[in-house]
Amino acid sequence: MTDVLTPVLSKNWGDDRAWTLQAYEDQGGYQALTKALSMAPDDLVTLVKDSGLRGRGGAGFPTGMKWSFIPQDDSAAGNKPKYLVVNADESEPGTCKDIPLMMASPHTLVEGVIIAAHAIRAKRAFIYVRGEVLHVVRRLQAAVREAYAAGHLGSNIHGTGVDVDLMVHAGAGAYICGEETALLDSLEGRRGQPRLRPPFPAVEGLYACPTVINNVESIASVPSIVTGGIDWFGSMGTEKSKGYTLYSLSGHVKRPGQYEAPLGITLRELLELGGGMREGAELKFWTPGGSSTPILTAEHLDVPLDYEGVGAAGSMLGTKALQCFDQTTSVVRCVLRWTEFYKHESCGKCTPCREGTYWLVQVLQRLDQGQGQPGDIELLLDLCDNILGRAFCALGDGATSPITSAIQYFRDEFEAGMHTPSSELFPPVASTLFTPVGGAA
Template sequence: MATQLTPILTKFWDHPQSWTLATYEDNEGYQALKQALTMEPADLVQMAKDSGLRGRGGAGFPTGMKWGFLPPDDGGPRYLVVNADESEPGTCKDIPLMMAAPHFLIEGVAITSFAIGCNHAFIYVRGEVVHVYRRLLRAVEEAYAAGYLGKDIQGTGYDLDVTVHAGAGAYICGEETALLDSLEGRRGQPRLKPPFPAVAGLYARPTVVNNVESIASIPPILLHGSDWFADMGTEKSQGFGIFSLSGHVKYPGQYEAPLGITLRELIDMAGGMRDPSKKLKFWTPGGSSTPIFTDRHLDVPLDFESVAAEGSMLGTRALQIFDETVSVVRAVSRWIDFYKHESCGKCTPCREGTWWLAQVLERLEHGKGTPEDIDKLVDICDNILGRSFCALGDGATSPVTSAVKYFREEFEVGCHTPWWEAFPPEASTLFNQRSVKVNA
């Protein structure tokens, strides 16, 4: 195999008590923080830039550059906010990371806060994952008790408080400015930019918003060096990342590997397809809001540039694998139902567009569509893309337009045949109560 796994953040997930402070300290835990507290904050920012670490939340923006956008210190507070509102369908890397090894995140928060001059950091967790919320609260308690958080950390005079905040379960709060509004106690809706959070974020103060995995990667980078991290991955997409495989593979789960690995390699690591007699049909490279790929993309390097060159986005590396028993129309229809439900309603293109996409897809799913419906789907997407207030609307168009591009004939079948009649008998096991009611 050309590319091997690189267990770093996942190194001791199989330990019987991987989440405890004792286990973390046995695996180089908080050594990076002790080193960071002896350094100049500007050097830590430069370290993040030199490493080539790009945001692991989906956009891939250089992490060190984002830290560097903060204006000069004016004596007022500045904040670090960790976006732990993992809501993208298919994305499941941050939640297991926080469950299995929360201290990676806590130590990363402490180092990053020191680097940007922050004395109060926030971790915004998706509200439904109560077990993760409790585990983070316990990890923060342990860090306070051990002197890694609180007043006069490690006798250096540096103070840091960390607040773990549970959101109310809205997908839109994964957008950084909607998250900030929610954190301030308001309805979670995206803000107009500029000003950007680096200038006027939480409580209108300079704020850095980073993803869980981005922040958790900081301690290993500091401990082992920027060059160590930059040597992994590709020239422009450096380092390692957690790839989440779900769907029709034998061993779904988290696979930590250098960026640039291919899906073919990852499927081999996952034991192949769940049913070897069924071929790969389509997959998402970065969650449901990225354009889908097909079996012809098995050897595309999974890095930001290569995936973009093929017309999709690496996103959160949520690799949802679907074999030939799955109806593309039905899968896309389920995703659009989600986006319709999660639209905050602030802008017309997203609010109205996702509603109409859902109606048209439901007709095609149940064999009641028309040839004009297929073109109507593309037309609606064209009127959403680039016109919605935030990226939710844009993301909702991605699975639709890419599905029509690669599987138009399946949409054409939806003009006269329900999805469950167009697929093998085993597909009927996916036939849910909603379909029965609609068909009746």
């Protein structure tokens, strides 16, 4: 099964001091930049567009198309500067792909940033990182310093007349800043809250200037496309979801971790690569793209993990965070934990999300404690219906997805919450991943 893997972004993760410029260049690093600087910006945009690269941050929007939205007619843009912003505020519960990428090979991202900035004619770029991951911030800053010293960043890069400056910005730990417009507000020094659209960032983004905002993995994939070409990239993945990607496998599996594979691989195949479920475990439910996507069950083991396949199954590929839960896990308790997170991280700007997540937690807590009231399940569904599509950003929608899908597949567990605590039906010690201190699980 190992031949299923396609190590491109992760090929150098195990190398000695892979994060240094020397190690990266020894593996062919920055050759893509040399080639990209010899190309016209419009040709780079066309290359990425024709490659079929889709955003790896969740929505799957075509990356090259997003770049093409930047107005290049100076009169139309009011002769404003253009900016590139990399969304490295990875915060989705269960998602862990961008942080290991930046830790192991920060220059992969830096090279992608320079190429992308050249493509959209931006002279300044930003990487917005979660403030809690200080080790990642420091590693990125060290890589940026190395790139400046080597002449890969700054003025007149490699004597081509291209200027790109890059700044690493540490956020303050708000999940909402993963939403691109809230990220822009935070980057400008304001409280991170989503903006009303239109205008869209491509027209009025950072400092009211044309801005492209892309996920870490999206930008880090660009150098390999420049080097390998359209046909090479398209040889992996599916017709509409091309290329390779990083899948985060976690939960009740033997070997959790990052698995880089072509889009369209199935969870059954990934579980085989990960050694399967832990001893005595059977897959009960799983998330295909983080906790904000509708859950799926064991009957979906052979669903192609691409945007179309997962969408047809009633969920979203999202961040490709595959959290696998076995038969010892209470669906009610799990959904409650996720909802508590969304309640805590709501920015409070809009009523449906601010008030709705509060009431969702209240009802789920009753059911978790075995104190549910008649009509609670219908109340949950009604609350979700009033949040879905009515919140200011996607946080509200994401908070409802695991609840409605959990009721769809495991309604009996919610009904049991009318009389029996979930801790009795599913003792927490049975589903724990780690042995408690001072005793056996």
